[in-house]
Amino acid sequence: MGPGKVNEDLVAERRKCTFDTQELTYIIDGGKEETQKRHEVENIVTSIPELQDPIPEEYMSHKEKYENAVRRACYVTKALKNFVIENATKPGPSNRYRSAEAATKDVTPMALHFSMFLPTLLGQASPEQQEKWVPRAVNMEIIGTYAQTELGHGTFLRGLETTATYDPTTEEFVLNSPTLTAYKWWPGGLAHTANHCVVVAQLHSKGVNHGVHPFIVQIRDEDTHMPLPGVKVGEIGPKLSFSTANNGFLGFDNFRVPRDAMLMKNAQVLKDGTYVKSRLSKLTYGTMVFIRVMIVTDMAYYLSVGATIAIRYSAVRHQSKPKENEPEPQILDYVTQQHKLFIALASSHAFRVTGQWLWTTFVKVNKALTSGNADTLPELHAVACCLKAVTTRDAASMVEACRMSCGGHGYMTSSYLPILYGITTAACTYEGENTVLLLQTARFLVKAWEQAVDRKAMTPTVAYLVGAGDQRGAWSSQPSGITRGMQQVAAGRVRSAVEALQKHVKSGMAYEDAWNAASVQLVAASEAHCRAVLCEVYWTETERLAAASSRELGAVLKQLAELYLVYWALEKGGDLLLYSNISKTDIAYLRDRYEELLSLIRPNAVGLVDAFDIRDEILHSTLGAYDGRVYERLMEEALKSPLNAEPVNQSFHKYLKPFMQGKL
Numbered sequence: 001m002g003p004g005k006v007n008e009d010l011v012a013e014r015r016k017c018t019f020d021t022q023e024l025t026y027i028i029d030g031g032k033e034e035t036q037k038r039h040e041v042e043n044i045v046t047s048i049p050e051l052q053d054p055i056p057e058e059y060m061s062h063k064e065k066y067e068n069a070v071r072r073a074c075y076v077t078k079a080l081k082n083f084v085i086e087n088a089t090k091p092g093p094s095n096r097y098r099s100a101e102a103a104t105k106d107v108t109p110m111a112l113h114f115s116m117f118l119p120t121l122l123g124q125a126s127p128e129q130q131e132k133w134v135p136r137a138v139n140m141e142i143i144g145t146y147a148q149t150e151l152g153h154g155t156f157l158r159g160l161e162t163t164a165t166y167d168p169t170t171e172e173f174v175l176n177s178p179t180l181t182a183y184k185w186w187p188g189g190l191a192h193t194a195n196h197c198v199v200v201a202q203l204h205s206k207g208v209n210h211g212v213h214p215f216i217v218q219i220r221d222e223d224t225h226m227p228l229p230g231v232k233v234g235e236i237g238p239k240l241s242f243s244t245a246n247n248g249f250l251g252f253d254n255f256r257v258p259r260d261a262m263l264m265k266n267a268q269v270l271k272d273g274t275y276v277k278s279r280l281s282k283l284t285y286g287t288m289v290f291i292r293v294m295i296v297t298d299m300a301y302y303l304s305v306g307a308t309i310a311i312r313y314s315a316v317r318h319q320s321k322p323k324e325n326e327p328e329p330q331i332l333d334y335v336t337q338q339h340k341l342f343i344a345l346a347s348s349h350a351f352r353v354t355g356q357w358l359w360t361t362f363v364k365v366n367k368a369l370t371s372g373n374a375d376t377l378p379e380l381h382a383v384a385c386c387l388k389a390v391t392t393r394d395a396a397s398m399v400e401a402c403r404m405s406c407g408g409h410g411y412m413t414s415s416y417l418p419i420l421y422g423i424t425t426a427a428c429t430y431e432g433e434n435t436v437l438l439l440q441t442a443r444f445l446v447k448a449w450e451q452a453v454d455r456k457a458m459t460p461t462v463a464y465l466v467g468a469g470d471q472r473g474a475w476s477s478q479p480s481g482i483t484r485g486m487q488q489v490a491a492g493r494v495r496s497a498v499e500a501l502q503k504h505v506k507s508g509m510a511y512e513d514a515w516n517a518a519s520v521q522l523v524a525a526s527e528a529h530c531r532a533v534l535c536e537v538y539w540t541e542t543e544r545l546a547a548a549s550s551r552e553l554g555a556v557l558k559q560l561a562e563l564y565l566v567y568w569a570l571e572k573g574g575d576l577l578l579y580s581n582i583s584k585t586d587i588a589y590l591r592d593r594y595e596e597l598l599s600l601i602r603p604n605a606v607g608l609v610d611a612f613d614i615r616d617e618i619l620h621s622t623l624g625a626y627d628g629r630v631y632e633r634l635m636e637e638a639l640k641s642p643l644n645a646e647p648v649n650q651s652f653h654k655y656l657k658p659f660m661q662g663k664l
C-alpha cells in the first residue's frame with residue numbers, strides 16, 4: 001500500500017454500505033446548507049499556514065503547549081471572524097463551531113470567552129451594559145472568562161466567599177477574597193489569556209448580604225497585560241487533560257470596580273446602595289442552564305469522534321484465527337467488538353437528536369421568561385440537569401470503551417483517544433458535578449410524583465407519571481413498547497425513592513437527613529427518568545427522520561435507534577422485571593434481537609462513521625484517518641519523537657553505562 005492509497009478493507013467496507021452517507025451527513029449537520037457552511041469553515045481553518053506545528057504538541061513542555069495553543073487560537077479566530085461573530089450572537093447547537101477544534105487537540109485557551117463569557121453578557125447584562133461590552137467581546141478587543149468556582153466551593157454557590165461590597169461614597173464595589181478558599185479556581189483562560197472576566201461574588205450593600213451576583217471585572221491592563229493592582233492571578237497547574245485551557249486562580253485585595261460592573265439585567269444596586277431584587281433569583285444561574293443544554297450536543301460530537309476512530313481502526317485491524325484455514329478476521333467482525341462500539345454510534349445520534357430537542361425547549365422557555373412567565377423554568381432546569389449528567393457519564397464511559405477496543409494502540413496519544421477521554425470525562429464534573437445535578441432533578445421528580453398521585457396537571461416530561469402505579473399494561477418489545485417500559489421503570493424508581501424518603505421522615509429524621517439517606521435511590525430515579533426521556537425523544541425523532549429520508553437510510557436510522565432502546569432495556573432488565581410486565585421470554589427475545597441488530601448494522605458501520613464527516617485534520621488520529629493507513633501513521637508519528645533524533649541518548653553515557661559497570 002503506497003502513500004495516499006486507501007486501505008483495502010476500508011474500500012470494501014465503503015463498497016458494501018447500503019445508504020448514501022451524504023444524505024446522513026446533511027441530517028447530522030441540520031441540512032445541506034449547514035454542511036456546506038461547515039465545509040467552508042473547515043477549508044478556511046485547514047488552509048491557515050501558521051497551523052503547521054514545528055513538533056507535535058505532545059512533545060512540547062507545559063509552557064510551550066500553552067504558547068502554541070494561544071498562537072493557534074489567534075490565527076483560527078482571526079481567520080474565522082465572521083463565523084465566530086455569527087455563532088456568538090446566534091448561539092445554538094451547530095457542527096460549524098467544531099472547526100475551532102482544529103485550533104488545538106486539547107481545549108483552546110479562548111474556549112470560555114465564547115462558551116460562557118459572551119453568553120453571560122448576553123444573558124445577564126442590561127441593554128446599556130450590553131451596548132458597552134458585547135461589541136468589544138464579539139470583536140475580541142477584550143478576552144473574558146467565567147470565574148465562579150473557588151478553591152473552597154464549586155457546587156454550593158451560596159457558599160462562595162468572594163465579596164463585592166458596595167461603597168455609595170464612590171459608587172464602586174470593593175472586591176475581596178477574604179480567605180485562601182475564596183480564591184477563584186478553575187476558570188478556563190483565566191491564568192494568562194483573559195483580561196476581563198465575569199466574577200460571581202456575594203453582594204453586600206448597606207450591611208446586608210444579598211447573595212451571589214455576577215460582575216464584569218477587568219483584571220489585566222489592556223496594553224501591558226499586567227495584572228491590575230489588587231488582583232492576584234495565575235495558573236492552577238497540570239491536570240488529566242485541558243492542558244492548553246489555561247485554567248487559572250484569581251484573588252482580590254480591596255479591588256475597586258464601578259457600580260455598573262454589576263451585571264444588572266435582573267437584580268440591581270442603585271447609586272445610594274438600594275438593592276432591587278430580581279423577579280426570580282435563579283435567573284442568576286442562567287448561563288449554567290444554557291451551557292448544560294449545549295453540553296448534550298457536545299457529547300454527541302465527542303462520541304462521533306470516538307466511534308469514527310475505533311470503528312475505522314476495527315475495520316483495518318485483523319487479529320486471531322478462529323478458523324485455522326481462513327485469514328485472520330477484521331476485529332470489527334467480533335460481535336463483542338460490535339457490542340462495545342455500536343452503542344457509541346447510536347448514542348451519538350441519540351444525544352444529537354435530544355440536544356436539538358432540549359435546545360428548542362430552552363428557546364421556548366427563554367421566550368416565556370422574556371415575557372415574564374417563569375412557569376416552565378423548573379422543568380427545563382430539571383431536564384437539563386439530568387441530561388447533562390447522563391450524557392456526559394455515558395459519553396465518557398463509551399469513549400473509554402472505544403479507547404480500550406483499540407487494544408494497545410488506543411493507549412497511544414497519537415490515536416487521540418486518551419486526549420478525547422480526558423476532555424469528555426471533565427464534563428462529568430464541570431458545569432455542575434453529575435451526582436449533584438441528578439439530585440437537582442430528583443427534587444423536581446419528588447414534587448412531580450406528589451402531583452401525579454393527586455392527579456394534578458403535569459408538565460410534558462413527567463406526564464407519564466400519572467397513573468403509572470395503577471396498571472402496568474402488557475409488555476411489547478417493539479420500540480414504542482420499550483419506551484413505555486422505560487417510563488414504567490422511571491415511575492417505579494421515583495415511587496420507590498419517594499417511599500424511602502417518606503419512611504425516613506416518618507422515622508423522625510429531619511427532611512435533609514432523610515434526603516441524604518434516600519439519595520442513592522433518588523439518583524437512580526433521576527437516571528431512570530433521564531433514560532426514559534432519551535429513549536422517547538430519540539425514537540420519536542427517528543421515526544420522523546426516517547419517514548423524511550430515503551428508504552435505505554430510513555431503515556438504518558431505525559436500526560440504530562432500536563439498538564439504543566434494546567441495549568438499555570437489557571442493561572435495565574432487572575428494573576424492567578420489577579416495574580413492568582416484561583417476562584423472561586421477552587428478555588430472551590430482546591437478547592436475540594440485539595444480536596440481530598448488531599449484524600444488521602455491521603455492514604454499514606464504516607459508512608455510518610464516514611457520515612459524521614470529520615476531517616483528518618480535526619480528528620487528529622493515527623488510527624481513525626479516512627485512508628486507514630494505521631500502521632504507517634503510527635510509525636510516522638513515533639519517528640517524530642525527539643528521542644529518536646539520535647541513536648544513543650546522553651543518559652547512556654551519564655548514567656546507564658556507569659550503572660551497568662557498577663561505577664555509578
Ligand SMILES: CCC/C=C/C(=O)SCCNC(=O)CCNC(=O)[C@H](O)C(C)(C)COP(=O)([O-])OP(=O)([O-])OC[C@H]1O[C@@H](n2cnc3c(N)ncnc32)[C@H](O)[C@@H]1OP(=O)([O-])[O-]
Binds near residue numbers: 158282381
Ligand atoms: C469548558 C468547561 C467550562 C466549565 C465551566 C464551569 O464549570 S462554570 C461553573 C459551573 N458551576 C456549577 O454548575 C455549579 C453547580 N451548582 C449549582 O448549580 C447550584 O449551586 C445548585 C443547583 C447545586 C444548588 O443551588 P442552591 O443551593 O442555590 O439551590 P437549591 O439546591 O437550594 O435549590 C433551590 C431551588 O432553585 C432551583 N434551581 C437551582 N438551580 C437552578 C437553575 N439553574 N435554574 C432554575 N432553577 C434552579 C432548584 O431546583 C430549587 O428549586 P425548588 O426545588 O426549591 O423548587
Ligand SMILES: Cc1cc2nc3c(=O)[nH]c(=O)nc-3n(C[C@H](O)[C@H](O)[C@H](O)COP(=O)(O)OP(=O)(O)OC[C@H]3O[C@@H](n4cnc5c(N)ncnc54)[C@H](O)[C@@H]3O)c2cc1C
Binds near residue numbers: 112154426432
Ligand atoms: C476541566 C474543568 C473546567 C472547569 N472550568 C470552570 C470554569 O471555567 N469556571 C468555573 O467557575 N468553574 C470551572 N470548573 C469548576 C467546576 O464547575 C466545579 O469543579 C464543579 O462545579 C464541581 O464542584 P466542586 O469541584 O466543588 O466539587 P464538589 O462539590 O466538592 O464535589 C466533590 C464530591 O462531593 C459530592 N457532593 C457535593 N455536594 C453534594 C451534595 N449536595 N449532595 C451529594 N453529594 C455532593 C459530589 O457529588 C462529588 O462526588 C471547571 C472544572 C473542571 C474540572
